[in-house]
Amino acid sequence: MDEKVLITGNEAIGEAAIQAGCRFFFGYPITPQNKVPEYLSYRLPQVGGCFVQAESEIAAIYMVFGAAGAGARVLTSSSSPGISLKQEGISYIAAAELPCVIVNVMRAGPGLGGILPSQSDYFQATKGGGHGDYHLLALAPSTIQETVDLMMDAFDLADKYRNPVIVLADGCIGQMMEPVEFKERPSEVFPPKDWAVTGAKNRPRNLLKSLYLDPEKLEQHNLKLHKKYLEMAKNEVRVETYLTEDADIIIAAYGTVARISRTAIKILRKKGIKVGMVRPITVFPFPYETFAEISEKVDNILVVEMSLGQMVEDVKLGVCGRANVHFYGRVGGMVPTYDEIVREIEKIRRSQVS
Amino acid sequence: MAGFGGQGVLFIGRLLAHAAMKEGRNVTWIPSYGPAMRGGTANCTVVISDEVIGSPVITSPHSLIVMNNPSLDAFEPRLKTGGLLIVNSSLVTHEAKRNDITVVKAPANKIAFEIGSDRVANMVLLGAYSACTKVVTKENILEALKKVLGEKKKHLFEINKTAFEKGLETGNL
Amino acid sequence: MMKIAFERPRSMFPVPTHYCPGCGHGIIHRLLGEVIDEFGIREKVVGVAPVGCSVLIYNYIDCDMYEAAHGRAPAIATGCKRVHPDLIVFTYQGDGDLASIGTAEVIHAATRGENITVLFVNNAVYGMTGGQMAPTTLLGQKTTTSPYGRAPKREGYPIRIAEMLATLEGATYIARVSVHSPRAVIAAKRVLKKAFEIQINGLGFSLVEFLSQCPTGWGVSPTEATKWVEEKMIPFFPLGEFKVPKNEKLVK
Known part of the structure; x- marks a missing residue:
């Protein structure tokens, strides 16, 4: 398949998973990601895969636990309230070091919230989410093509680190259509999953667990996990810089908000205001160093999010006081417009002049 | 493009997006979504560009297709100066208020009814829009129509095509 | 020549269990190993x-x-x-x-007809956390969270899982057994073997509910505990098969 196809983000998520060799999906309906399970319920049987609509998000994530533990590439997807329900299982999966991919098509919260786009699950996705000291590798696509590419990478990264990977999309990405290409990709070779539960034939039995009653052993286990996260930080940071070379002001944004910011930057540059953008593609590990470097060059950074200020905390950690960090956010399903972003930048400029 | 749910505004948006893709342009299609299915209001935004597309959501569009009164009232003020407004005059009784835009009226439901089904009124309006803007070719719209209808709804191709062609004539006036 | 009359099942590790004296888990583990x-x-x-x-069954x-x-x-x-x-x-x-926090999971696995076997150990109490009330705690039974005895008005009624699951089309084999006496243990093994046989033959979901004694949780001696199963539990949780494969007759 190298011809471009016009599909929604949700369908692209499903197809990309199949192209990445995923044959198992366990999920539960929730808006605005319903096209993912719908698409896979139709596609998976065609490729010899298996789709199960679980009785709850909780059951779905444990079916993922079971399938991942049995050595399969496996996907689940949900939207914010459903992801909250899955958090228990995600913690267990991270603890048992099982690879899987979780998609969150974020909607507005808290509580039942609304069904429109949001980025208010950033903390949940990047700081752990469930109980215990663990992290997910978190990827934040900004276009449908990038959603496809990152979905495929997600399965590789999950296998590479034996760690759950979360793809952090939002309602816009889920519902939007763009032409995409499913590119042939070199398949990485990973070590065999000799830890998987497949029946103990001609080998000692395998046990997938997270209980360590001896605190010294549990500390060792935590340190082992932590080492993985440090490895990810060393190897997997992905970030896009856009027109940062000559920029006086930098916008920091990810996902849908980043592409809206791109339009704002175009307008601002026409007005003679040199604005650039730093767009984290991995939000865990976070590109702290890029922000450290950029803060040596500019005095002002505007963080724009569909939240009341979550990623802004990571930006501040990267900037570490070397530049002013401003924030603009819309919530509740309201999507910031490029006009609003233009206005915010102009406001920062005015305050600097005076 | 905006109208009641069920009038097929998302559908003509998809056709336009498909046709633009066929022509090698960058394109985004994004619907309003929510509990507004049939009977509620529905709209979608299509951005076609030769450059990388930033925001898929547009504050002031170049063109607007409206299929009912609430859509006209809601979106007319947002149209760009010099923009194009395509109005389904069969159902839209409100008058456009601005004089810095081009207004094209097409009695889409009436035309559609005459050719056999007022469910293809959307295609009449897409035709009128295509004639006015020439943003995509007729061939590519028809190719997109074939693709989007698929095997299951193949039988609807002819009537949709006729409606689109009637729309082209209306827009060319 | 001497004949081996009794040995450890090969699928069990040669280690003593951590269970309290008189607990039923050790017996049920052994039945599982034998099957x-x-x-x-x-x-x-x-x-x-x-x-x-x-939870530590994997050590055995x-x-x-x-x-x-x-x-x-x-x-x-x-x-x-x-x-x-x-x-x-x-x-x-x-x-x-199974009968409290995991009711949804077991019901839906059964109704989907998942071809798995569930061993459900019912001892009418939360053992590990220290003897709190369970969904299967009997009326009048005192636990650390029902210190006045379970009363329907306050704590509701115990759940009969086997009977409930037997109503599901998707379930193939549902039975209740007990391990409070040698005779009961022999019967229990026969039923457990049948449950696994059903899975091996691809016939679908099977569940065996074991009534089991928890002397520590109940605050009684092991001998008293076996008597309590006989006199209190079995009258409320009758033994027998509740659902059998379609071509078989239900034998109570």
Whole structure:
């Protein structure tokens, strides 16, 4: 398949998973990601895969636990309230070091919230989410093509680190259509999953667990996990810089908000205001160093999010006081417009002049 | 493009997006979504560009297709100066208020009814829009129509095509 | 020549268990080990351990295993079985695990007809956390969270899981047994073997509920505990088969 196809983000998520060799999906309906399970319920049987609509998000994530533990590439997807329900299982999966991919098509919260786009699950996705000291590798696509590419990478990264990977999309990405290409990709070779539960034939039995009653052993286990996260930080940071070379002001944004910011930057540059953008593609590990470097060059950074200020905390950690960090956010399903972003930048400029 | 749910505004948006893709342009299609299915209001935004597309959501569009009164009232003020407004005059009784835009009226439901089904009124309006803007070719719209209808709804191709062609004539006036 | 009359099942590790004196888990583990041996399926068996006293079942049964979160074992078993339909997958769950926090998971695994076997150990109390009230705690029974005795108005009624699951089209084999006497243990093994046989033959969901004694949780001696099963539990939780494969007759 190298011809471009016009599909929604949700369908692209499903197809990309199949192209990445995923044959198992366990999920539960929730808006605005319903096209993912719908698409896979139709596609998976065609490729010899298996789709199960679980009785709850909780059951779905444990079916993922079971399938991942049995050595399969496996996907689940949900939207914010459903992801909250899955958090228990995600913690267990991270603890048992099982690879899987979780998609969150974020909607507005808290509580039942609304069904429109949001980025208010950033903390949940990047700081752990469930109980215990663990992290997910978190990827934040900004276009449908990038959603496809990152979905495929997600399965590789999950296998590479034996760690759950979360793809952090939002309602816009889920519902939007763009032409995409499913590119042939070199398949990485990973070590065999000799830890998987497949029946103990001609080998000692395998046990997938997270209980360590001896605190010294549990500390060792935590340190082992932590080492993985440090490895990810060393190897997997992905970030896009856009027109940062000559920029006086930098916008920091990810996902849908980043592409809206791109339009704002175009307008601002026409007005003679040199604005650039730093767009984290991995939000865990976070590109702290890029922000450290950029803060040596500019005095002002505007963080724009569909939240009341979550990623802004990571930006501040990267900037570490070397530049002013401003924030603009819309919530509740309201999507910031490029006009609003233009206005915010102009406001920062005015305050600097005076 | 905006109208009641069920009038097929998302559908003509998809056709336009498909046709633009066929022509090698960058394109985004994004619907309003929510509990507004049939009977509620529905709209979608299509951005076609030769450059990388930033925001898929547009504050002031170049063109607007409206299929009912609430859509006209809601979106007319947002149209760009010099923009194009395509109005389904069969159902839209409100008058456009601005004089810095081009207004094209097409009695889409009436035309559609005459050719056999007022469910293809959307295609009449897409035709009128295509004639006015020439943003995509007729061939590519028809190719997109074939693709989007698929095997299951193949039988609807002819009537949709006729409606689109009637729309082209209306827009060319 | 001497004949070996009794030996440890090969699918069990040669270690003593951590269970309290008089606890039923050790007996049920052994029945499981014997059944696995007798079918010769140890290399095809995957178990899912619960949360509760028997979380450490994987220290005793020598086969590939998962350790589940509280109540989620049937979902994990589903995921595993869907990936490897040729494996023999069982869950081992207590009453707090299966009949309270995990009711949704077991009901839906049953109604989907997942081809797995569930060993459900009902001792009418939360053992590991210290003897709190369980969904299967009997009326009048005192526990650390029903210190006045379970009263319907305050704590509601105990759940009969076997009877409830037997109403589901998707379930193939549902039975209740007990391990409070040698005679009961022999009968229990026969039923457990049948449950595994049903899975091996691809016939669908099977569940065996074991009434089991918890002297520590009940605050009685092991001997008194076996009597309590006989006199209190069995009258409320009758033994027998509640659902059998379509071509068989139900024998009470």
